[in-house]
Amino acid sequence: MTVILRPIFQRSRSSLCSLAVQADSMSTESGCFWGRGFLFPALGGLLFGYDIGATSSATISLQSPELSGTTWFNLSAIQLGLVVSGSLYGALLGSLLVYPISDFLGRRRELITAAVLYALGGLTTAYSPALVVLLVGRLLYGLGIGLAMHGAPLYIAETCPSQIRGTLISVKELFIVLGILLGYFIGSFQIDVVGGWRYMFGASAPIALIMGLGMWSLPPSPRWLLLRAVQGKGLLQDYKEKAFLALSKLRGRPPGDKLSERQIEDTLVSLKSAYADQESEGSFLEVFQGSSLKAFLIGGGLVLFQQITGQPSVLYYAGPILQTAGFSAASDATRVSVVIGVFKFLMTWIAILKVDDLGRRPLLIGGVSGLALSLFMLSAYYKFLGGFPIVAVASLLLYVGCYQISFGPISWLMVSEIFPLRTRGRGISLAALTNFGSNAIVTFAFSPLKELLGAENLFLLFGAIALLSLLFVVLVVPETKGLSLEDIESKLLK
Secondary structure: OHHHHHHHHHHHHHHHHHHHHHHOOOOOOOOOOHHHHHHHHHHHHHHHHHHHHHHHHHHHHHHOOOOOOOOOOOOOHHHHHHHHHHHHHHHHHHHHHHOOOHHHHOHHHHHHHHHHHHHHHHHHHHOOOOHHHHHHHHHHHHHHHHHHHHHHHHHHHHHOOHHHHHHHHHHHHHHHHHHHHHHHHHHHHHOOOOOHHHHHHHOHHHHHHHHHHHHHHOOOOHHHHHHHHHOOOOOHHHHHHHHHHHHHHHHOOOOOOHHHHHHHHHHHHHHHHHOOOOOOOOOOOHHHOHHHHHHHHHHHHHHHHHHHOOHHHHHHOHHHHHHHOOOHHHHOHHHHHHHHHHHHHHHHHHHHHHOOOOOHHHHHHHHHHHHHHHHHHHHHHHHHOOOOHHHHHHHHHHHHHHHHHOHHHHHHHHHHHHOOHHHHHHHHHHHHHHHHHHHHHHHHHHHHHHHHHOHHHHHHHHHHHHHHHHHHHHHHOOOOOOOOHHHHHHHHOO
16 A cells, blocks of 8 residues: 555655745745644644544544543534534634625634634633533634634635635545544544544644644735735835735745745735725625625635535445444544545545646546546436445445545635635635535434335436536636636626
8 A cells, every 4th residue: 555655655755845846945044844834724624623523532532422522522513413413613703704804814813713612622622521512622623624624725825825815725525524534533543532522633733733834934924914004004105014024934935035026016006906896995885896705605605515425424334334334444433534535535636636737627526527427427326226236335425535536635726726816715705604504404404304205206306406506517617727816806797
């Protein structure tokens, strides 16, 4: 396995580095500079994934009379549901709260706040003496998710060159998958430990500390600084100087660098031109008007279809599907999850390597087509192909693989780059709210729908929605490969 994977990772690393050097050829000191503005925001995604991976094992540990280490282990179905979904509802609330204040906070301060909430939530949950305190901790952690999943794509998109923007934001999706795997890994070691659920939840705090300190060491987004200047929030020259220093630091260039100065001037001219005939600061509802509305229909539509094509529901069937195929590991839910997680990881690498080469639309069209096919195959398996379990296994892997090269990374990539700078903060907040809200609805409705329709018809319904989403991609979603954020705004949203 190591022999097979090593050349993949070596090629991936060299590809990323060569892209970075091409995008910034005048800064030999920077080399693979993308790590400067990418790693610490991406930890916000890793902590989101970690919560997904750790929660399943943590709830098993929490409910065990022998291993919970508490007197309140006998949770009702509603209480258990609140523990599992507490972070999701916190993420919903965080996405809602950040809508009116994202441009005031700025991307850097938002991510620092997210790191603090992650740490507080993880520690509160780990040391909770009662269920109510545990639920408060889950809510705090979810608030961190809401802020991080809003601020991270914003910061990465606004600080990296357009040539590798798709690659970097797709790598952030890889960090989410890595977080899921890390959660599974720690959960498998702590599942048999008394009070192991406390370690599972608390292990997120050190990572959150690294994220917070890392973001503290990074400068604000240069584009955000220039936006504040155009909005009249301070002296133009002061903001220009701050943006110039921020860009130089992010690129690893020396003070007084002429290339950074020219890039700042070009961006400022573009912003002034774009907003010359508009109010200095967008209204609260401007995201529902003009080019911002068009951007929301594209970005919001993608994250909506990302959820309602059944992503949480299909993975629910992973264990039973593999069991019918006779895989011995299927008797152990944690091992099954790790197998799926590793496959998700490998398929995400394909998206990372190709997103700035092939473009967004080809990966979306190919991946969503595969999603629809896999869902119809699963429906056929449960309807009349039950004697051929290889069909179910192939369908499951096809679904996971196609999701990870399409909706998984590219939805958030498109969301981060499609909104005009003027409304980008609020637009991404609204898209995140759409994502977490639809996730909650699908998760809540899954059991009743399965009971009402049966598995075969439920997958048939998801397949029909996947076809609808394919039509949406073909007719509505534009190609943004290689375009600067300003070019996307001026060329695609008019």
